[in-house]
Amino acid sequence: IEAEGAKILGVAVESPDSNHQAFEVSVKLNLKDISRVTAALKRYGYSVVTESESTVLENDLEHRADELLKYIDM
Incomplete structure (x- = not known):
């Protein structure tokens, strides 16, 4: 992943359940x-099960909105 110029921001691992035999790994990137x-x-x-480019943008917007609300409450 890093060889492709990405930085890993977070990783989550889900254990296999009765329907799946493989681990599911979610990786959050900076790209x-x-x-x-x-x-x-x-x-x-x-x-690769799912890829979402908008998740980073959504999280950033949510964080900024939270910070704005905190500022307004001061």
Whole structure:
């Protein structure tokens, strides 16, 4: 992932359940365009279930809105 120019901001791992036999790993990156990282993971045989470029933007906007509300309450 980092070889593709991305920095890992967070990782979460879910254990397999009765329906799935593989671990599910969620990786939060600092990039908006994660297509190179997705392609690299697929090249190495990883199954990419979901990719979301808007999650980082949504989290940033939510954080900014929270900070604005805190400022207004002062």
